[in-house]
Structures are given as structure tokens and as C-alpha cells.
Amino acid sequence: MRSGSHFAQTASSNPLVNSPCEKCNVAGMSLCHALSCDDLKKLSSISTAVEVGKGVTIINEMDPADFLFNVTGGSIKLYKLLPDGRRQMTGFLFPGDFLGIAMNDCYAYSAEALEDCKLCRFPRAKLEALLKEIPDLENRLLNMLSNELVLAQDQMLLLGRKTAIEKVSSFLLALSKRTKSKTGTGDVISLPMGRSDIGDYLGLTTETVSRTLTNLKKKGIISIPTNGQLEINDMEELTDLAEGMD
Amino acid sequence: MRSGSHFAQTASSNPLVNSPCEKCNVAGMSLCHALSCDDLKKLSSISTAVEVGKGVTIINEMDPADFLFNVTGGSIKLYKLLPDGRRQMTGFLFPGDFLGIAMNDCYAYSAEALEDCKLCRFPRAKLEALLKEIPDLENRLLNMLSNELVLAQDQMLLLGRKTAIEKVSSFLLALSKRTKSKTGTGDVISLPMGRSDIGDYLGLTTETVSRTLTNLKKKGIISIPTNGQLEINDMEELTDLAEGMD
């Protein structure tokens, strides 16, 4: 099955209609950040808006990397698998994030929608051609990749050297920081992913994630009003825990 | 102490003499890959050849990222630290590799020479200016970063989900693959780093690395003629072990 068949296109085949970059909610925080009006039109002309439902697999590890994506709505999980089924999440994506890193023209990981998602899709070949045409775009991509690489290195430190409570605390803090940078406050964060997704992101089991969250609740550092939402009551303490300062 | 003071410059202040890109041993496998003669000269004009002795700290996590480097000789370890001293290696660099990824203008990790090293140093500001001037260079950097990111994700899978023997096997295989791509054969690999460096790369202790290597020796899969050198006798078996196919 071609990966394209997963997608429901949201508009006609007129790409300008399909890609209303002008009223895009993530413009300025994403790939299109700081592009001139003219360049934006070019980018717009090769993009297609697509929507995917919760649980849909957007890309598959090892499939040919024909498309790249910009997340404009919803959230996505990225993961890699071992032959026996063990899974490692490599990241969670939210609006503004970029999707589709490849090696040898094949995707390096699989991606699945955690909620109903909106995406901006670019054919790989066309985007690469555009990169050569618009240096600002290439520069923007370079910066995004640098940042991702730095985050990946932080994650290595977490996976290789942190304890369960440090891992969970770091994870919550990272989500909080992210939320804060968008909404202004990071005290209440949304957890669209399940415990087992979190476990696979942190190199833990669901049980350990659950126990650790319960532990943090008992200490009064966090509250969990509903699954899917979490409140941080003591940011200082959580920060200390995340770095092992205890 | 400024990080620059660690370096011994190898030639006069004439940058063209300092940067003999023409006879560079890593040309074509590095940043300068596939640059036109003209562009190479521009790159050359902003670079300085430096040498560092074994054990010297080349860059420090959180220091301002004033320079970027290209490794032209020797090997380097990259690492991040937690406040209490726990350490995570984020990578080992060999000739042809690029060094100096930053976030917020500060280095994201520290780097230390495993052996006497030769480096090609670029002032950050000048290299960034050159990137805008030479799209091919920016494109090249983009590709290198993509590859690094894919490798970082492989490492996350390793750190989060693999067992000790799978980690060590994967590590040896990666070194072997790398050696093979340069020298043609990957059966004998050099291990310029110590056991504790390997442990910190794989999220293990020195003891566990040592025990696991002994284990592989007893099974006849590897031999260790001298520390610093390792021979792979059964590549198939090692490959299976690396992915948990046993």
C-alpha cells in the first residue's frame, strides 16, 4: 500500500487552495519562518494540505522517503523497532515541527498520529529543488536540524545515564518548556500519548512510568486531573529531580 | 582560559598556508566534498590548521561556540555531563567528521582528543557568511547533519532498548562498518578509546563492557590481540547479536 493512500486531502487539486500558507497557524514557527512573501508562494505551490485520523501510520521506517511534512495540527509519535518488537520512540511532534528525515532515501523511523492531525506535505524532489532556489529556506532547515540534533543528544544523556524518576521529570519539564514557549504558561501540559508511549520514549516500561508518576503525585509535585492532562505544582523540585540534584 | 589557547597552530599566519586543502587527506569525504576549486579556495581562506595533543579538551559544553572544526587526523570523543559527574558520550569522531554543533551559540557537548589530532578550524561567523555565499556548502552541511541525526536516532534505540551484549555488538559493528568504508576491510578495528569511554557511550559501566567483551571472546566471535585493536572473527553472529536475533 502506498503511504499516500492513508491521507485524506482536504481540498481540490489546486495547490494554492490546498496550501493556504497565508492563514497557516504555524507560520513563523516552522519551516516557513521568515520567508519572503514571494518565497512563501513558491513553497506553497509545491505543498498539499493533508489530514490524518488518530492512530494512522503516516510514514513507515524503511519506506522510500517520497514526502516531507510540516505538522500544522495535532501530535505525532516517531519510533523505531527492533526485529523482536521492542520499540524506541525517537520523538513526539507538535504543530510547527518538521517530519521526514531520511537516509539513503528511506525514512529512518515510523510516524503515527496520536490525535487527528493536519499536515503540510511536500514532495521530496520538489522541496530539494526549492532548497537550491531559496537559500533562506535551506538555512532555515539547517537551523531546525541543528536544534533537533542537540535535542537528540540530550535524549541520549537521558536514556544512557538518568534514573527512572530523572527520566520522567525531564520528560515533563521538556513538555512544559515547549508548552510555555507557545502559550506563555507551562504549568499545565497535555499528554496526548499513553503511558506505554512515554515508556518507549524514556527507555522504561509502562509500569515504571505509572509508578513514577504516582510517586511524583504523592510528593505533591504534580497532579493529574484527567489522563491527557497534567499539572506541575512544584517546578523547582521537578527541575532538581530531572538533573539528579537530590 | 580561552579555548583557543589549547591549540598549537602548525604554520604561519597566512591562511592559505595554514589550510592546504589541496593536499588534504580527508578532502572528498568531508565538508569540502564536491566543492568547486573556486569554492574550496574560499573555504580554505577562512580555515586554520590546528593540532592538539592526546587528552586535550578541544571544546567545552556551554562555552560560546566561536569555532567549528573539521577533523583531519586522530580521533575525538564527545560527551555531556550531569551535575553529579555522570557522563554520556554522544559520539566518537574520526577524520572527515565535523565538530561544533551548537544551540543558542553555545556548544552542546564537550570534546576531547583521544589521540594526537589534526583539525581544520573555522571561525563560526565567517563560516556562516560563507554558507550564504556557497549554496553547495550549505547543502553539504545539511546532508551531514541529516546523517548525524539518523545515527543519533539509532543510538537512542540502542540506549533505550538494547541489552548489554546487543549494545556492545552494535558498537563493534558500527566501528567495523566505518573502517570498512574507508579501508575496504572491517575485520580488524582500532579502539582508541578506553573501556570506560565505551561504557559511557553505551550506557553501561566499564565492568559490564569488560565482561561482555570477555564473553564475546569466549564464544570465539572476536579476538583482542592488543588493547587498542580488535578483530572480528564471526561477522554474521555479531550482526545477529546486535539486533537481538538470538
Add this chain to the structure above:
DNA sequence: CGGGCTTTTGATCGTGTTCAACGTCGGTGG
């Protein structure tokens, strides 16, 4: 309500860590 899923909690187990001692190698100075 009822059914199936996710989450939580409990008890036991095992891999890798920790702590400790010993072995090995290489360099230095007597």
C-alpha cells in the same frame, strides 16, 4: 450498563550496578 482497553498496584525476578580485589601494561627513575 457492559466490554475492552489502559492504568495502577502488588510480588517476584533478573540484568546490570556497585563494591572490592587482583592482574596487566607502560612509563619513569633509581
Add this chain to the structure above:
DNA sequence: CCACCGACGTTGAACACGATCAAAAGCCCG
């Protein structure tokens, strides 16, 4: 030259953290 020393590597025994196995509780959606 080799005896000494310190760093690194190996091996052993006990421990601990998180995994695994199992079951109960909660939640969402029909």
C-alpha cells in the same frame, strides 16, 4: 635494567533498580 608506580582492565560477590508477571481498578465508548 628492572623495580616501582599508577592507570587501566578483568574478575568475583552481593545488591538494587527496573523488568516481568499477575491481577485489580478505572475509563471511555458503544
